[in-house]
């Protein structure tokens with residue numbers, strides 16, 4: 001059996017906002033090919049952690065390594081070029097551009113920037129990859145919510161990421177869209193993209209994630225398979241309050 005290679009290594013990372021430790025001495029590793037859920041109650045520091053990995057925020061202390069290389073504190077465009085892409089909690093589709101141009105906007109910023117006509121065929125392939133081959137010429141503002149999500153995913157994939165950060169990408173989808181979205185993420189993982197997802201949709205976490213890292217008040221309180229980690233007494237307490245064991 002081969003040992004999995006560590007793709008992302010977060011070591012003793014702390015990020016303060018004034019006196020608040022939004023991320024507090026947090027450490028975890030992500031192996032190549034994994035889908036890992038970053039979970040925790042509201043305000044536990046998940047989005048802050050994603051912002052630290054993508055470069056939107058700098059840590060006050062600690063290390064963040066991608067394939068062994070330190071990336072903590074690098075600007076977001078450098079981190080994107082090193083192979084980390086993300087989607088956002090609020091969908092950010094460019095409404096007055098058609099889908100192909102939306103995706104081409106992403107193609108300019110990856111490890112191998114592509115522009116102009118060379119980007120057309122790559123853009124079409126990306127839309128096909130997320131099930132939107134027929135939407136090349138549809139304007140962003142005319143898309144269903146599910147298609148906006150697909151487009152956002154295509155734009156992130158345009159960066160050819162090794163690691164994809166999904167910030168509540170499944171939020172707001174109805175049950176049948178959720179099934180499609182989970183299938184799509186599984187397919188993308190099968191294409192070699194490692195993923196960290198912040199998600200509140202527990203069914204999706206159970207069905208997609210190999211492992212979970214669970215945070216509370218900035219710190220890690222559990223780690224393991226979804227079934228193991230979510231059953232930890234401290235996790236149950238963090239989600240439901242002390243009354244859960246009363």
Ligand SMILES: Nc1ncnc2c1ncn2[C@@H]1O[C@H](COP(=O)(O)OP(=O)(O)OP(=O)(O)O)[C@@H](O)[C@H]1O
Pocket residue numbers: 017020022040041042043044045046047048049
């Ligand atoms: N820019 C900021 N300035 C000050 N405080 C912040 C800032 N960003 C986040 N915080 C605080 O840091 C803590 C962690 O916030 P964060 O958004 O990372 O949590 P979260 O787990 O993603 O929450 P949610 O599930 O509600 O999105 C919260 O107390 C939040 O109010």
